[in-house]
Amino acid sequence: MHILCVGGFNYPGYFGDSSRIPILARYLRKKGVRVSFLLLTYPRKGKFQGKEIIDQIEIYRLFPYIYHEKLSSQLVRLLKPLDIMHNPFRMIRKLHQLIKIENFDLVLGFMPRFTGGVPASLCKKYKIPFLLDVSDFEYYTPFWRIFRRIDRLALFKADLITVINRFVKSYITELGVSSNRIKYIPNGINFQLFNPKVKGNEIRQKYDDRPIILHVGAFYSLNLVMDAMPLIVDENPDVLFLFVGPRNRDYYENLVSKTKYKDNFTFIESVPHERVPEYIAATDICILTFKKSKYTDYSQPFKILEYLACGKPIISTDLLGVRDIVKSSDLTEYLVRDPTSFAKKINQLLADKSLREQLGKIGYEIVKIKYDWEKITSKFMMLCEKLIK
Known part of the structure; x- marks a missing residue:
């Protein structure tokens, strides 16, 4: 053929x-x-x-x-x-x-x-x-x-x-x-590359073992995260939002540098695809913060599948495409529409390691079967x- x-x-x-x-x-x-x-x-x-x-x-x-x-x-x-x-x-x-x-x-x-x-x-x-x-x-x-x-x-x-x-x-x-x-x-998903057995110890040590919230790839707005920061930092002052491979990196670095939360953000250049699982493995929570539109609503983001394949809990903008992936599971409770609910879910998961592990296992089983x-x-x-x- x-x-x-x-x-x-x-x-x-x-x-x-x-x-x-x-x-x-x-x-x-x-x-x-x-x-x-x-x-x-x-x-x-x-x-x-x-x-x-x-x-x-x-x-x-x-x-x-x-x-x-x-x-x-x-x-x-x-x-x-x-x-x-x-x-x-x-x-x-x-x-x-x-x-x-x-x-x-x-x-x-x-x-x-x-x-x-x-x-x-x-x-x-x-x-x-x-x-x-x-x-x-x-x-x-x-x-x-x-x-x-x-x-x-x-x-x-x-x-x-x-x-x-x-x-x-x-x-x-x-x-x-x-x-x-x-x-x-x-x-x-390539399960030989993305799976729960991948270790991210080296990357976690690099960031002093702080609680890490990860976003991989392009995103189109930081508004949801920035608006939620007062509520998140109030309970988790050492939290680090790590953005890997964002477009307009300089713009976002300049944006957060003017706020009191500048030490809670790190933006790094894109890494080789084969290294992305290490970054996912090193984090506590993975996020997707797209603006909701007809275009994003119909999407099926690779990053969500990759997060789940590595056994990590996700918090995402409530998009139809993402909801379709995690439907009929507890993960639907972590699809958010506003900064308050976003901050609430971040704080809840950071405070409960067993809950993070439980949701990670649920997500892995979902993608292992269908994706x-x-x-x-x-x-x-x-x-x-x-x-x-």
């Missing part, structure tokens, strides 16, 4: 759902599936246009025309709508060339945007099955609302659609797509094989 993955993200994926298809591709490769990528993405250091082989996977890259290192970010944003209109034609042209050279059994598009959805029509022409993977909907600006109607075409032309949860499926069926063409493929990448990949392969037949 030879699968071509098409989308607008970097390989191997640097954060969030942009890493979903690259991770799945590596598991497919281990099972003997040949996988290639055609990606339209902005350049990163050490990456180039053309063909490259990584992890035994063929990567074909296209860069947007407007990219140039001498252009200001403001000018790039101004020209981006024009580039978005032109990029689909570049993708189609390159895909047309690859189809003539390679014998693809299936094309996998990531997200019903221009980059992920444009292969649908070409696949129909060449009678190649087209599978569309949808992890969320990023329609939160007037600009994207304009193009949403165009993106919908990919949903109706796809032979099969895979989604991360029932909320994304519900949204797609509301658009008129038959539920029979939509299958559930969640995000997963193992090995099992998810096997299910995905079965869907692909049925499409090809």
Whole structure:
């Protein structure tokens, strides 16, 4: 089987759902599936246009025309709508060339945007099955609302659609797509890397064995934490909020430096993915503090799955996607909507180690059953094989 993955993200994926298809591709490769990528993405250091082989996977890259290192970010944003209109034609042209050279059994598009959805029509022409993977909907600006109607075409032309949860499926069926063409493929966990046996003693010693509250990866607001700080510090003056790999690190460091809680925060650069479990293991509580919106509500954050896989208790913004993961368990009590309840849950867990361990065990059992990448990949392969037949 030879699968071509098409989308607008970097390989191997640097954060969030942009890493979903690259991770799945590596598991497919281990099972003997040949996988290639055609990606339209902005350049990163050490990456180039053309063909490259990584992890035994063929990567074909296209860069947007407007990219140039001498252009200001403001000018790039101004020209981006024009580039978005032109990029689909570049993708189609390159895909047309690859189809003539390679014998693809299936094309996998990531997200019903221009980059992920444009292969649908070409696949129909060449009678190649087209599978569309949808992890969320990023329609939160007037600009994207304009193009949403165009993106919908990919949903109706796809032979099969895979989604991360029932909320994304519900949204797609509301658009008129038959539920029979939509299958559930969640995000997963590498349990060889993320598990309760991982030790974080070295990292904990680095921070003087203080109570540690951890957030890994991107976040979009510190308001929930900052508003809760008076109540938290009143009971736990030595608490440390450790943020690993946040965007705009300098901004947040400057923000907290102007408050009396500056000694309760540490922001560090991103660490290699294989070291993330050590940081999770070193902490007492793991948190997710997204702003609630339709976009975040439908998400299935990798960080939540990774926290739970390491046997750590979580406190999260009450998002539909997170609630769906922990439904019918005691963990739902730790989905919060305001600073007061956030502070209350932090203080409760810091005061009770046995409760933290109990909730950690519950979380691990949840993800062990439903979110193992090995099992998810096997299910995905079965869907692909049925499409090809």
